[in-house]
Amino acid sequence: MEIWLNNENDKIRFPILPTSFKIVTAQQNTAQNVHRKGEINLLGEKSLETVELTSFFPAKEYSFCQYKGFNTNPYFYANKIKDWKNKKVTPRLLITGEPDINMCVSIEAFEYGEDDASGDVTFTISLKEYVTVEYSKPKKNTKAGKKVKKKKIKKKRSSKAKKTTKYTVKKGDTLWGIAKKKTGKSSNWKKIYKKNKSVIEKAAKKHGRKSSSNGHWIYPGTKLVIEK
Known part of the structure; x- marks a missing residue:
């Protein structure tokens, strides 16, 4: 341990x-008392x-x-x-x-x-x-109290796949640090782990570990694919 x-x-x-x-x-x-049933949970x-x-x-x-x-x-x-x-x-x-x-x-x-x-x-x-909570902005109202409807602009669907970049793990790297450096958010470490789970787990076993402990153990030379 x-x-x-x-x-x-x-x-x-x-x-x-x-x-x-x-x-x-x-x-x-929450415990509640119900008529003719008594206390329920x-x-x-x-x-x-x-x-x-x-x-x-x-x-x-x-x-x-x-x-x-x-x-x-x-x-x-x-x-x-x-x-x-x-x-x-x-x-x-x-x-x-x-x-x-x-x-x-x-x-x-x-x-x-x-x-x-x-x-x-x-x-x-x-x-x-600790769980991070993200709040969405409330919709703006007019003086009369009616919601302002915004015109929907149709966006052209792109046929291109998501942009990716390759990264080779260096000594001292962590998935959280790599996520911060390459995507701007350390919370994206989970996406990187899921995308590269097979190579990360293979590297962990190669170094004598049963698993990477959900991406905690990563090793220099491991090549990762990161979606931007």
Whole structure:
């Protein structure tokens, strides 16, 4: 298992796996009393998932750390997370293996401090699933309250296929960064993954992984086709 917080090219991989983590998923159901039936339950929509992680940032490379070469200043990570929270950054949470989580999150709360003289910084971080909402502009009304009808202009259908461009993955690339650079929106990473799923998964297996974890693992030299 690996746990990451990714803000496009700015990433945090937790050196120590959490002592505990909790995932909460709920449903917006409503209980109602019906005549001669009693209480019934009206099923609603799914609530946003929440995740709580408890671990610590080590002040040195212990033998049980997940990997080597990380920054051994625990406050480097603590200050980065606090800065993301204050700037309303919504990073992507990735937990590989089981339970295999890959979702955009908001940082709801971040508690950290030192428990002993080791210099390690313990923390508890509370995250909540973040969904981007796009609003459409309301139609303009006349002074009399009638809707203004706009003349429909018939557009000639183009017989040309969608424009595409080719991109070769470089070291340090992520699908979110590539989507931002090539399409202007990091949220288009899903379209790029679906378009190139076979080559991305093939590259992941070639490097000894069971899967790319929905495009999290991409490798230099992989050739992608991107729709503009």
